[in-house]
Amino acid sequence: MxxxxxxxxxxxxxxxxxxxxxxxxxxxxxxxGELPLEVEDLEDEVAGLNKRLEKLNNDLETIAEGISNRKNLIEEAKALIKKYGEQQKNVRNNREYNSLSKEIEFQELEIQLAEKHIKEHKAQIVQKNEIIDQTKTKLGERNAHLSHKKGELDAILAETEKEEQALISKSEDYQKEIxxxxxxxxxxxxxxxxxxxxxxxxxxxxxxxxxxxxxxxxxxxxxxxxxxxxxxxxxxxxxxxxxxxxxxxxxxxxxxxx
Structure with missing residues (x-):
């Protein structure tokens, strides 16, 4: 028109x-001012920390599963050592005896290796738990900071949002007349x-x-x-x-x- x-x-x-x-x-x-961007950055950081915690907890579950598997392997190896030990009592010749001795030796090595892995896994658990504690502390601080900044932003928005929207509408009306x-x-x-x-x-x-x-x-x-x-x-x-x-x-x- x-x-x-x-x-x-x-x-x-x-x-x-x-x-x-x-x-x-x-x-x-x-x-x-920069409040909306600060809030957005803090929200991103909090989301990142939560994701990190989730990954760390998943890592702990994987490590715990690894320990459980190694313990099962140790029990199986002990059972085999016992079985081979019993079989050695009934061998007919040295060749059979030596063959069973090698099997027992192999299972003993398996136990040692599994125990070494369990020790490593337990050290990893200690390390992961330390990182989890640090991450939780940082997450708590960031959440508190985010809550404070959101409170500031909400207070300013409550005071100004209605006026801002009314002004933007007026601006659009005035532009139509020019x-x-x-x-x-x-x-x-x-x-x-x-x-x-x-x-x-x-x-x-x-x-x-x-x-x-x-x-x-x-x-x-x-x-x-x-x-x-x-x-x-x-x-x-x-x-x-x-x-x-x-x-x-x-x-x-x-x-x-x-």
Whole structure:
């Protein structure tokens, strides 16, 4: 749908109103600061620690199973040694006796090897449990820190989320009333300047936040509100101080109702 014809002054007022709304949203987000990212990082760290604990506990189960298997092997070897010992009592010749002796010797070596592995496994269990204790301590600290940061974020969100959403909605409404060419220019300038100020008033003969003096003739043109003028140094759209004051009062009244 085609937009209704508006004067340059109306365009300037609409642009400055939009700037005031978007700046208010910026302020709210600055209050939150890095908190959302901190919370996200802590959540990732907690998830990582929980995953590590899960793996360590799985490792313990695998090691315990290994010990159980080795113990079973030892019992089986002892049973075979006993069996071969009994068989040696009934051998018919030295060859049979020596063959059984070798079997017994082999089973004794199996027992020694299994006992060595059990000892190694038990050392691994001690080491894993130490790491588990350290991980649990760190996890407890991180969970407490996460809970604290979430509390901070929730408190700020409770105070500001409703206002922020209302402001974003207002920003979208105001954008619909401004021609696309100007909105695109406004957004481009906003993304290129550090503080997000695309529309600024003249303050003490210079554009807001700048030290570059604007020539008197240009100041008069800005005050006449007959055309949209940008600052040659920063590219920002300029409005006169009186217009800025009027719009600030109007928008502050609007903000108070949100």
């Amino acid at each position: 085609a937009k209704k014809e508006v004067t340059v002054e109306q365009k300037l007022r609409a642009l400055y109103d939009l700037q005031l709304i978007d700046s208010r949203v910026d302020e709210i987000r600055n209050v939150r 021609e696309e060419r100007l909105i695109n220019a406004y957004k481009r300038i906003r993304s290129n300047v550090k503080n997000g100020l695309a529309v600024v008033p003249i303050e003490r003969g210079a554009s807001g936040g700048s030290f570059f003096t604007i020539p008197p003739q240009v100041q008069m043109e800005i005050a006449s509100r007959k055309k949209i003028i940008t600052d040659e140094h920063s590219g920002r759209i300029l409005v006169d101080q009186e217009l800025a004051k009027e719009e600030k009062e109007k928008m502050n009244a609007l903000f108070a109702k949100l």
